[in-house]
Structure formats: structure tokens, C-alpha cells
Amino acid sequence: MNRVLEDILRTGYTKTVDGESIKINSNISREEGGFLQEIINELKPTRTLEIGLAYGVSALFICDALAKIPSARHVIIDPCQGSQDLWKGVGLRNLTVAGFQDMIEFYEQPSHIALPRLISEGREIDFAFIDGAHAFDYALVDFFCVDYLLRTNGVVVFDDTGMPAIQRLCRFIITNRAYTVLRYFPYNNEASSKGYSKRRLFKKASQLSPVAKRVFKYEYAKPEVDLSLGLPGSQCIAFRKNAADTRAWNFYHDF
């Protein structure tokens, strides 16, 4: 593993451009980073994209895995990287110190501005990690645009899939778009967490009659869909794009 990334994970701290030590936050965990790297090792993407840089932890994991792939390039989008109240340019600095500066292309813009430009340039990507603004509409626009860039058989990964807005978006993807779940993280949390009893309830709910299902709260009325997403419990979901979008103009499936 890259030395810069290893140091950040071991200490929980990183350095600003001025040498000030700051505690990291908002980053993915070592295990989630391993999840991303495993997918990259299998997929061997040469064009990747990430929304949400922060202190650069996920980008370091992605670039660390991409370093083994000849001519791989990574696009990163984050409007707040240079903000002195937030990330203070630390993510970009970490990527440079780690030696990945020639591999990355950075846009300091909101993703809803940067992504349409990449689409209009005819760009294609093989892999995307979406971890930017987590409000439903922003995350949906991220997915919508990433889908235009993503080639068939490419993979898009969402972080924070336990959050209601992202969970709902994942339901939309699996029910309305030509995507399937490649895998989710954690893979197997059933035995250890309260997710286990909720999952049992889900399984039971899926066997109920449609009328009985309706009296359940919404979250419990979609057990088949949520089980396929590893919900409740999963924090990260990877979807594979199976085909280009061929839906009728008025297609809609409840999600």
C-alpha cells in the first residue's frame, strides 16, 4: 500500500500544505478502501472517476490500485477542495506527495457542472465512485450523468448506502435501470449486527400478502429489493451496468 495512505490510516491524521497536523474525517474506512481496490483489481479500468475528494483517502486507495494498470487515469471532482474552512487543498497535496499527480485530472466544481462537460466531450469511463453531496437530488444527478459516461459492463460504487437518500437512489437504480448489484460491503454482517433481525423481518415481510405488505412501513414493504442491495446494513454498493438505456420515454417502476 502507498506510504502516504498507510500513514494516514495508521495515525488518523494528515498534514496541511503548511505542515499543520489535522485529524481526518468524512473518509472511507480501510475496509471500504479494500472493497474499492478489489473491484479495481478485477475490472482493470483505465478510465475512472470519483466525486468527493475531501482529504483524499478514497482517491489514494483508487490511485494505489490504478498504479498497477498501464496508462490508467483518474478524474476527481470536488468544489470545496481549496476551501480554507474545509479541506484546505489537503486531498490534492496527499495525491501529489503519494506520487499520483500525473495520473489525476481534478475539477474544482460541483459535480452537476463538471459532469455534463465531460459528457459533452464524449468521455468514457470504466469505473466511478460516488461520494459527493448526499442529498437525494444531487446524488441522483451524479448517477444520471455518470451513467452517460460509463461504458457497458462498467461499475459504479456508492458510499453511505445506509443513508436514506442514497438507499432510495439504489432502489431506483435496481428497479428502473439496466444495472445489477456486483457486490456490497460489508459482505456478511448478518451474524454480527442488528441487521440480522431486520433481515429476518424483511424475509418474513416478503412472504406476506400484498395487502399485509401495505400496512408495513415503506422500508419494510420492499424486502426483495432491499435484500438484493444488502440492506439494511450495507455501507457501500457496487453496481454493474448491463446495457445502455433503452427504456420507453414513459417508463416508470415504483421504487
Ligand SMILES: C[S@@+](CC[C@H](N)C(=O)[O-])C[C@H]1O[C@@H](n2cnc3c(N)ncnc32)[C@H](O)[C@@H]1O
Ligand atoms: C464524504 S466526503 C468525501 C470523502 C472521500 N471520498 C474520502 O473517502 O476520503 C464528501 C465530499 O463531497 C464534496 N462535495 C460536496 N458537494 C459536492 C458537489 N456538489 N459536487 C462534488 N462534490 C461535492 C465535499 O467537498 C466532500 O469533499
